[in-house]
Amino acid sequence: MIVLDAVTKRFPGTPDPAVDSLSLTIHEGEIVVLVGPSGCGKTTTLKMINRLVEPSDGTITVAGRNILDVPSHELRRGIGYVIQQIGLFPHRTIAANIATVPTLLGWSAQVIDDRVEELAELVDLDPSMLRRYPSELSGGQRQRVGVARALAADPPVLLMDEPFGAVDPIVRARLQEELLVLQATLHKTIVLVTHDIDEAILLGDRVAILNIGGHLEQYDEPAEILRDPSNRFVADFLGSDRGIKRLSLISISDIDLDRGPVVGPEASTEEAVTVMNGYSVDWAAIVDGDQLIGWFSTEDLNGVGSVADLEPRAFVTTLDITDSLKEALDSVVSTHTSVAAVLDGDRYLGMVTTDTISEEIVQ
Amino acid sequence: MELASEVIAWFVDPVNWQGIDGIPNRVWEHVQMTAFSTAAAALLSIPLGVWLAHRRIGGVVVVAIVNIGRAIPSFAIVAISLPISIRLGLGLGFWPTLLALLFLAVPPMFANAYAGIAGVDPALVEAARGMGLKERQVMTGIELPVALPIVLAGVRIATVQVIATATLGALVAWGGLGRYIIDGFSTQNMAEVFAGGLLVALLAVVAELLFSALEKRATPVGIQYDEPIGIPK
Numbered sequence: 184m185i186v187l188d189a190v191t192k193r194f195p196g197t198p199d200p201a202v203d204s205l206s207l208t209i210h211e212g213e214i215v216v217l218v219g220p221s222g223c224g225k226t227t228t229l230k231m232i233n234r235l236v237e238p239s240d241g242t243i244t245v246a247g248r249n250i251l252d253v254p255s256h257e258l259r260r261g262i263g264y265v266i267q268q269i270g271l272f273p274h275r276t277i278a279a280n281i282a283t284v285p286t287l288l289g290w291s292a293q294v295i296d297d298r299v300e301e302l303a304e305l306v307d308l309d310p311s312m313l314r315r316y317p318s319e320l321s322g323g324q325r326q327r328v329g330v331a332r333a334l335a336a337d338p339p340v341l342l343m344d345e346p347f348g349a350v351d352p353i354v355r356a357r358l359q360e361e362l363l364v365l366q367a368t369l370h371k372t373i374v375l376v377t378h379d380i381d382e383a384i385l386l387g388d389r390v391a392i393l394n395i396g397g398h399l400e401q402y403d404e405p406a407e408i409l410r411d412p413s414n415r416f417v418a419d420f421l422g423s424d425r426g427i428k429r430l431s432l433i434s435i436s437d438i439d440l441d442r443g444p445v446v447g448p449e450a451s452t453e454e455a456v457t458v459m460n461g462y463s464v465d466w467a468a469i470v471d472g473d474q475l476i477g478w479f480s481t482e483d484l485n486g487v488g489s490v491a492d493l494e495p496r497a498f499v500t501t502l503d504i505t506d507s508l509k510e511a512l513d514s515v516v517s518t519h520t521s522v523a524a525v526l527d528g529d530r531y532l533g534m535v536t537t538d539t540i541s542e543e544i545v546q
Numbered sequence: 547m548e549l550a551s552e553v554i555a556w557f558v559d560p561v562n563w564q565g566i567d568g569i570p571n572r573v574w575e576h577v578q579m580t581a582f583s584t585a586a587a588a589l590l591s592i593p594l595g596v597w598l599a600h601r602r603i604g605g606v607v608v609v610a611i612v613n614i615g616r617a618i619p620s621f622a623i624v625a626i627s628l629p630i631s632i633r634l635g636l637g638l639g640f641w642p643t644l645l646a647l648l649f650l651a652v653p654p655m656f657a658n659a660y661a662g663i664a665g666v667d668p669a670l671v672e673a674a675r676g677m678g679l680k681e682r683q684v685m686t687g688i689e690l691p692v693a694l695p696i697v698l699a700g701v702r703i704a705t706v707q708v709i710a711t712a713t714l715g716a717l718v719a720w721g722g723l724g725r726y727i728i729d730g731f732s733t734q735n736m737a738e739v740f741a742g743g744l745l746v747a748l749l750a751v752v753a754e755l756l757f758s759a760l761e762k763r764a765t766p767v768g769i770q771y772d773e774p775i776g777i778p779k
Contacts (some may be wrong), residue, residue: 235676258677270673274691274766283677316768330675342676 185209185340185372186234190241192227192397201227202397204241211339212370216387218377219420224397225376230344231373233262245331245340260284263333263371267345269325271317278313284336302331308362321378323354330362334369340447343375347382361384380421384409392417405434425518426544430508433543435525438508440533443522447469450490456481468534469495475524500534501526508543511535552623552737554742564740567725569742569745577720578710578750579715587651589703595659596697600685602664609660615653622712623649628718638711643722653705656701662693675757695765709750713742723749 185208189279192202203223206535210213230236232243234255243250250258271280278299279286285295303310306327317325326347347355347361360383367374375384383390384405384530390401394416401413411427412418444458444467459467459481469476469490477495487493500514504527514523515537525532556562563569598604608683624646631642674688690697712726727744729735 184571218636233676256678256680258678259676264673264676266669266673268669268672268673268674270667270669271687272670272674273769275768287678288681318768402663443689 184211184244184311185227185374186242186244187231188242190228190231190238190243191247192224193239194234194444199240199396202231205393205397205399207391207399207402209372211372211386214366214373214375214511216375216377216383216385217393217402218380218383218387218390219393220395221378222395223393223513224395225378225393226344226398228393229344229374229376232340233264233342235259259334259521261338261340263335263338263341265329265333265341265343265346269329269349271325271328272330275315275316276313277308277317277320279317280317280328281313281331281335283332284338288336290440292308298335299331302334305334305365306331306476322350323358326350326354326358330365333370339372341373343373345377346375347519348377348379351543355382362386367471381428384432389501391418427509427512429544430512430540433508434504435506435508435511436501437502438539438543440525440535441539443524443534443536444492447471448476448491452486452487452489455479455484455490464520468498468524470531473530475501475526475529478520498524504529504532508535508540512537512540515540548734549740553740555738556741566721572723572725572750573745575720576709576712576724576746579643579647579712580639580705580753581723583712584651584655584701584705585709585767586644587648587704591650591652591656592659592697592700594694596663596685596690597679599660599663600681600689604660605664608713609657612653612660615649618649620646620650624714624717631660634751638718639715639720642718643712643720644713645700647712648707651708654703655697655700658703659693659697662696662700663689666692668755676711691766691767695761695769697759698757698764702754702761703755705753706750709744709753713746744759 187205187207189204189206190202191200193200204341205224205228207215207228217228218226220266225238231348231393232245232250241307245258264288272283273278281297281299285298292296294487295299298423298438300310301314303313308324308331312320312324312328320328324326325348329346333343347358350358363386375386379387387405389403390405390408392398392400392408400420401408401417406429409421409425409432410415412421412425418425427442444464445460445489446455446458446467446469448471449470450458450469455467459465465481466478468478477497479490479495483493500518500523502511502514503524504525511523511525515521515535522534522536525535561568564714567573598608615765624642627645627649628641630639631637633647636642663685670688670692671684674684679687712722713720713727715730716724716756726738728744730738730742731739
């Protein structure tokens with residue numbers, strides 16, 4: 184647990200403090216994202232935790248210990264640190280870079296070698312890279328090495344300063360995903376700084392929105408901040424697409440699904456029409472038990488005796504129960520019928536429509 | 547053409563290869579003086595430059611002050627160091643020459659050491675500190691190896707300058723290859739003057755090549771410099 188209590192940082196020569204009496208509690212095993220516009224003191228706050236910036240006032244405790252009671256180099260060896268520029272040492276091999284902190288801690292060569300290999304696997308880095316030098320690696324690979332290096336001595340706390348700011352959007356998305364996968368097994372206490380609200384929403388268990396001068400405007404789970412921004416600043420910072428952003432945090436499994444206009448494979452034409460009328464639509468899906476067979480429209484019923492006689496059309500898009508409502512919305516708006524079928528594996532669960540989604544936004 | 551054959555004749559004359567005034571001895575004196583003065587200047591300037599740059603003390607001001615040293619003609623430095631040396635009781639010859647060459651060698655070495663360290667990517671230093679390297683470890687383990695090619699370039703530049711300028715030592719009664727130039731000039735023996743100049747140039751070229759090779763060897767694998775390293779701006 185990291186506790187900031189009324190922490191203030193004044194830099195010499197500037198009238199206003201960079202961070203003004205900030206209090207913040209970060210629980211063990213959670214990812215807290217500090218986000219805000221430039222000048223909000225988020226990086227300064229982060230750097231105060233490992234004493235790269237010394238607080239002017241207030242106290243910071245990490246795992247119950249006041250950070251000022253520990254020599255700064257010892258404190259830092261127990262806190263992983265990842266920065267945007269990564270800062271790999273160009274004159275050392277990737278293996279030596281990853282081994283930085285274990286070497287400082289005096290681990291034996293064998294233990295270090297084993298640990299380096301383990302970490303390479305953990306961050307999905309080809310072991311042949313370990314003998315190379317940083318200049319030979321791509322941006323994404325370097326970033327992975329940066330994370331491996333920070334994790335090397337298995338510190339309980341990880342500080343990340345815009346860790347994915349310098350890579351292209353495709354690599355960034357992948358690295359973000361990998362961080363979440365990693366965190367699911369490692370359960371580190373992570374403080375991450377970004378200026379990108381989408382990254383904050385994606386990665387943060389909780390998000391701290393900071394305003395100029397290190398003022399904490401709101402500190403909560405991302406879904407809660409999106410649902411109920413505490414003031415105008417937060418709402419503006421979240422952007423006008425707040426509702427849609429929130430959809431990315433809601434899984435389809437979180438909502439009640441309607442079965443939709445569904446008929447059995449043996450249903451008569453009359454039954455089918457009744458079902459369609461009930462939903463005021465001109466189509467229906469065919470479901471056999473929990474297997475989704477396909478769908479048909481009113482016109483397909485012309486001249487057939489029952490549903491069994493017609494040629495079912497295939498669903499172009501289906502959703503998985505684990506998909507988010509944002510993905511559901513994307514599927515729904517890209518079909519003519521404004522509907523998408525939800526499957527769990529190959530089991531049919533129900534339908535998502537624009538109505539289902541907007542109901543969630545309005546809630 | 548006449549001069550060329552005279553110079554060749556001078557070089558093949560066995561007299562010029564023997565005794566105190568022989569080529570081997572003069573080259574040896576010259577090499578010794580160069581080694582002493584550059585080594586002393588390196589000890590004075592490089593640790594200081596590295597430390598000041600690591601602590602970010604001084605910045606442009608320090609480098610500017612040191613650079614003023616470059617603007618003073620070496621001839622004047624020799625002239626100034628002569629009375630200083632005599633007053634210190636160090637006499638003529640060796641000491642005033644060493645003193646003058648020290649003045650000459652310090653600025654490029656200091657400037658390169660300072661600029662080399664100051665120019666190390668701040669992200670490296672931040673990452674190093676952030677992982678718990680102590681200040682001394684940051685300096686010797688990260689900054690110095692990364693800046694080493696630039697620091698060594700300063701040594702190379704200084705050495706070549708010292709080799710060329712050590713000829714002025716002959717003016718204050720020291721030996722070295724400058725003797726041929728000064729003595730040849732006073733006896734109107736142009737072949738000797740020319741031969742002396744040739745030997746100095748040769749020595750400078752050899753030193754340049756040697757240090758370039760050393761720089762290459764000392765450049766850590768993984769660091770590539772696209773341009774040849776010179777005097778930082």
